[in-house]
Amino acid sequence: DAGRRARYRCFARQATELGAAAIATAHTADDQAETVLMHLLRGAGTDGLGGIKPVLSIPDSRFQITGSDNPQSAISNLQLIRPLLATSRAAVEAYCAAHGLLFRHDASNADTVYTRSRIRHELLPLLATYNLQIVDALGRTAAVCADDAAFVQQALDRAWPELARQHLGGVTLDGTAWRGLHPSLQRAALRRAYAALGGEDTLSWEQVERARELHGVGKRLPLPGGIGLRVGYGGALTLGLPAAAGPQLLAAAQELRVPDEIELADGWRLHLGLGQPPPTSDRWTIALEAAAIALPMIVRGRRAGDRLRLAGGGSRKVQDVLVDAKIAQPLRARWPIVASADQVVWVAGVRAAAGCLAQPEAPSALWIQIIPAIRNQ
Structure with a gap:
């Protein structure tokens, strides 16, 4: 994961220097199938099972692009696109061979010590004995889950103005509005509030569920990146950094x-x-x-x-x-x-x-x- 983030930071810097509007990567349908299986094995919701996104804005919390906390940064105008995501790896390699295009194989992709490599070389071939179109089937699953996850985000967009208040100390979720949310929206709201504070890791299922189950004024839950969650009066939830974390200006x-x-x-x-x-x-x-x-x-x-x-x-x-x-x-x-x-x-x-x-x-x-x-x- 650290290597992936470093690559995207490098791509973003180069794209910004060149004045490019987008970064295109060559992820294929096979990569999508591997990603869906990897997320499924770890345990994931619809967002994770949505797999690789065809288009992403940069900065994005998945990549932690250096400089992304500056809203005026040129990096914030970049997009990450995957134009080959619906095309099989075999079709891409055949096209390259037919047109004399050179490409490289990453030697680490053959090393089954890595989970993704084991999925590629062992699990996917096994699943193909049950369904020859397993890559296409997993691609359809990813598309459906991505649409469902987008629907949840749209519902959260509508609820957010009454639910959340962002302030110097963090993000506070109104207790009454919070209790009225469907569990799917509660999970999405916690992740959004955490991301708004620049959380450097994604929240795990266990962390989100512990946060949802936190009750009682004054109860606290530490989260990654030094961010904490505390319960206030009326069941309000505040995500933020403790005062001891460092000085913060009141005026610009x-x-x-x-x-x-x-x-x-x-x-x-x-x-x-x-x-x-x-x-x-x-x-x-x-x-x-x-x-x-x-x-x-x-x-x-x-x-x-x-x-x-x-x-x-x-x-x-x-x-x-x-x-x-x-x-x-x-x-x-x-x-x-x-x-x-x-x-x-x-x-x-x-x-x-x-x-x-x-x-x-x-x-x-x-x-x-x-x-x-x-x-x-």
Whole structure:
């Protein structure tokens, strides 16, 4: 799965650089049959049994395309298409042979240590002894399940405005509306709310069912990616990240004065001063060389094109800095970035730009301290 995601990230970057509108892959009807069987063996609903989708928009939670949390990214205009999905592998290979087109066989596809390879070389041939048209039959199953899954999503689209409220702390599902949903819609709603927070994994059947069975005010359930689910009054369900996960801006951008104190989300605060820095060396405190900083500074969210200056020359995308620091995807858009004259000075709690830190022995510095919520209690 990691390799698949890496491939699609590579394809998306190349397509964006070329200005392409779509990425086409050569998945065939045989690939579809293998996928349906693999999902069936693992246990799947209609979405999973729908198999490979003929068309997908990128970014898509299945691939976790780097940069996808930036809605202005050119990546968000891409489509992934599979034009050969209804054509057999044998027909594609015959066409290539007839027209002198070269293609490659991935050696790993012959290794039956992998589940998909075992399905291809062992299970599908066995099933063909029961039904010679097994590939076509599984393709029809995928098409029907995909249509049924789309119907559920359309029903959820109609229910969503009354059901869900997205806010800085996450997504809250109204308790009354939630209880009135068919179980299929409850499962789809949980998955949609989780995806809206940028969950980096898909929720398993067991996780979804435990979430559906969660009752009682204050009850909590941890989910992958640091996201949690809690039950509120009236049976409302809120999916979000805990306040301790990191600081989040309340405003898109805010000018910093000297001295200054601003409120962040969930009880976090940012302090700015000039003089002796606070006596702490944790990652939430930074001392800057005042002469190297153009005032006023601002604290804001990440913007397209933001880069952080590195020691020795060069720079790095702020998006990549956040990813490398394992900042959860839902936190990145409102993670505090301190900037001076359009230059990023500090990615809060992560890394400072080269050439702006005060010397340790400096008697006075322009200092910034972010105080986590736990200290404010």
